[in-house]
Amino acid sequence: METKGAGRSLAWLLATWGVTRLVLLLFVFQVWIFPGGLDVTSDVSVTYRGWYEVLRHGTFPLDDVTWQYPPAAALPILAPAVLPFLSYAHAFFILAFLADAVVLHLLLYPAGRPGRSPRGAWVWVAGVPLLGPTVYARYDVMVTAVAVAALLAGVRHPRVMGALTAFGALLKVWPALLLVGVVRRRAWAAAAVTAAGLTTVFTVAMPGAFAFLTFQRSRGTEVESLGALVFHVARHFGWHGQVLLNYGSLEFLGPHVDQVSTVALALTGAAFGWLLLWRLRAVRRTPHTLADAAFTAVLLFTVTSRVISPQYLVWLVGLAAVCLSYRASRMGAPALMVVVASFVTVLEFPLGFGHVVASDRYGVLLMLVRNGLLVAASLTAGRELWRATVGPAPAAPLPPQPTRPRQTPVSS
Numbered sequence: 001m002e003t004k005g006a007g008r009s010l011a012w013l014l015a016t017w018g019v020t021r022l023v024l025l026l027f028v029f030q031v032w033i034f035p036g037g038l039d040v041t042s043d044v045s046v047t048y049r050g051w052y053e054v055l056r057h058g059t060f061p062l063d064d065v066t067w068q069y070p071p072a073a074a075l076p077i078l079a080p081a082v083l084p085f086l087s088y089a090h091a092f093f094i095l096a097f098l099a100d101a102v103v104l105h106l107l108l109y110p111a112g113r114p115g116r117s118p119r120g121a122w123v124w125v126a127g128v129p130l131l132g133p134t135v136y137a138r139y140d141v142m143v144t145a146v147a148v149a150a151l152l153a154g155v156r157h158p159r160v161m162g163a164l165t166a167f168g169a170l171l172k173v174w175p176a177l178l179l180v181g182v183v184r185r186r187a188w189a190a191a192a193v194t195a196a197g198l199t200t201v202f203t204v205a206m207p208g209a210f211a212f213l214t215f216q217r218s219r220g221t222e223v224e225s226l227g228a229l230v231f232h233v234a235r236h237f238g239w240h241g242q243v244l245l246n247y248g249s250l251e252f253l254g255p256h257v258d259q260v261s262t263v264a265l266a267l268t269g270a271a272f273g274w275l276l277l278w279r280l281r282a283v284r285r286t287p288h289t290l291a292d293a294a295f296t297a298v299l300l301f302t303v304t305s306r307v308i309s310p311q312y313l314v315w316l317v318g319l320a321a322v323c324l325s326y327r328a329s330r331m332g333a334p335a336l337m338v339v340v341a342s343f344v345t346v347l348e349f350p351l352g353f354g355h356v357v358a359s360d361r362y363g364v365l366l367m368l369v370r371n372g373l374l375v376a377a378s379l380t381a382g383r384e385l386w387r388a389t390v391g392p393a394p395a396a397p398l399p400p401q402p403t404r405p406r407q408t409p410v411s412s
Contacts (some may be wrong), residue, residue, distance in 0.1 A: 002276070010108075013108075025136070028093045036348035045089040060207065065247050070130060076142045096135070104149050128141075130339065134311055140314045147318060156290075159186050162189065174301065180275055181289050223252060223356055226374075236359070242254055250311070264306045288328055289385075290330075296381040299374070330388055333384075344366060348367065
């Protein structure tokens, strides 16, 4: 009976994945037009395609300040060349779809082992489509596939995890945070060797491999970030600033923006300090600690970032899915918050982005709810990670002691 029930559950999961992913493909192929009026695929058909033309000639886009990615990001941008019979954009969407399928396979593969659960696969199946077609119109789903593979390999194959983590970090930096909970030297050594090797190859082969570092330095406060809420509210009280396209995204420019950006950087530093303290104090580690720590770290750095773009939620959904693939993980509540935040995210981009840019009441409400959910998820994840790993383990209840039957005195 259990096998039959498990088979039925798997069939429902695969059917749900197939239907939702077909809908996403119909949207990005523009067979159906997604509501809201914004074409989320233009990043692929215009920006990525422009970078592709530069990259295929053996150099990075040095004159484009919107190129803010580490050198291995060239690989997903160039990847559509493997499907020459399709247009650039259509090939990219198919590759993003395949990366999505890889994540599902990685989550399902260990689901039948002791201590594992299909909950993680359901988080991925349900969470991704809530973000809308943006998921397939950015290369973040490909980076997430690498990160999920790294975390799932971490317990049994630390060297593989280290190598994949280094590769992921050279795709989009944030996977470096997967190493927060790693204690095995083999993983760190593999990460260092892989990072050094790939960095050398890119530096020698293509000029400008690390130009993105100078471009990132000049970023401001993007309209969807936590810090932007200050200016969304301040606009209703006479703040005289602007929302302009700056370094590839819509950012607030005007009085006190620099100070808010500085506070965001300070909060990122505080998050790093807390993670360092946790690492020094943690005394209990279980197979799911790696995933729980990585999820918490990426949550903290996402929330404190000067930019919280919609595609960032893809990372969080993927890491939450890995956490919940372990039955003993205590990340259920923050994972649910991330899934709900994904739905609110599609309401603000692309559906309500005009309201967000205008800072009207609806736009401010969307940002308060979405970013509030992410803050709550970060704090909850941090609390659960601390409780599960720091300090003495909770005492097991004592077994009941046998009691002697009460003797009734016999009167003479």
